Amino acid sequence: MGNGLTVALLNGAAADADPGALRALAQVNYGHNTALQVRGVAAQGLGLHMARLRQGTAELFDAALDEAAVRGWMAQAARQAGGDCSMRVTVFARGFDHRRPLQELAVDVLVVAAAPQPPRTGALRVLARDFLRPVPHLKHVGTFPLFHHRRQAQQAGYDDALFVDGRGADARIAEGALWNIGFWDGQAVTWPQAPALRGTAERLLQAGLEAQDVAQDRRPVHMGELPAFRAAFACNANAVQPIIAIDAVEYAQAPDLMQLLADAGTHAPWEALD
Missing domain, CATH: 3.20.10.10 (D-amino Acid Aminotransferase, subunit A, domain 2)
Known part of the structure; x- marks a missing residue:
């Protein structure tokens, strides 16, 4: 069961410790993500989510995704949020420069785990x-x-x-x-x-x-x-x-x-x- 806390990890560390990276994400608006529901630190279709992140990272940044690290950060965030959560994983690069979009960059991964969302049923x-x-x-x-x-x-x-x-x-x-x-x-x-x-x-x-x-x-x-x-x-x-x-x-x-x-x-x- 989730504890109601919102957990944000940037490359595995508390995201608020590096506000410059978050400003870069907000200002540049170049990146990709996946969203999933987590229950008991587990998710359905995990392979599909990882494939989506892998494809987006290759196409937008010509980079390989460290999937083992990303899954570890996802699990870390889920556990800190109480095991159950709504999760979003965003891949971006704080050094991205629209004037030089082909430059080689290390990617950043932001994992946000928020309170789990009950299924919507309304028509x-x-x-x-x-x-x-x-x-x-x-x-x-x-x-x-x-x-x-x-x-x-x-x-x-x-x-x-x-x-x-x-x-x-x-x-x-x-x-x-x-x-x-x-x-x-x-x-x-x-x-x-x-x-x-x-x-x-x-x-x-x-x-x-x-x-x-x-x-x-x-x-x-x-x-x-x-x-x-x-x-x-x-x-x-x-x-x-x-x-x-x-x-x-x-x-x-x-x-x-x-x-x-x-x-x-x-x-x-x-x-x-x-």
Whole structure:
């Protein structure tokens, strides 16, 4: 059980001991991260999270990630936070200079462990927005447009934003502001394919559904197809939530689908951080 404390470690040491590095992260806004729920100093899909960090470090900094050290720091932060926590691991380089972006640098790793988040269960009404995140295959720190579109959706009376690549019936559905989306036709789950960050929760659900012999389809889904589905859902590291409306298209609650997804979510084992 978590103790409610927020723990921040920079390369394994207390982050507040090196405020200059944190200022560099805030000011330069160049780096990448992964977010996960930790229970008992263990996490689901740990290999996916480490692969994400490894890929981002190689692509943004031409550097190798010391995975053993990172996992040790993650475990250290989790234990200091009481064993259960919501964790974010951010890789950046305090010496990064936008004028010389190819210079060789040592990377820094910030691990933040905060109070564990209870799963969100509320149904969502989402507004389609013509936007695709830049460099979508990386979970990078450039989150301004994500939060801006979410804010605009809430100003319009919705809960969140759904990103699509255009306007009208032919626009392809990509992802939500901080989540992936799936659809249900009563027989199979369809995962829309467009430029998007493929989340760890999405991949774990796919594996869990496959283990249950649930049919799945991965293909482009266009806005004009929305009425053909019976239900929709959002998923990320914190929750799997029903979507009951996309723009003017409304969906009924689908408790059988949500139970199916909940069962799929238990398929992946919890792996010790160290």
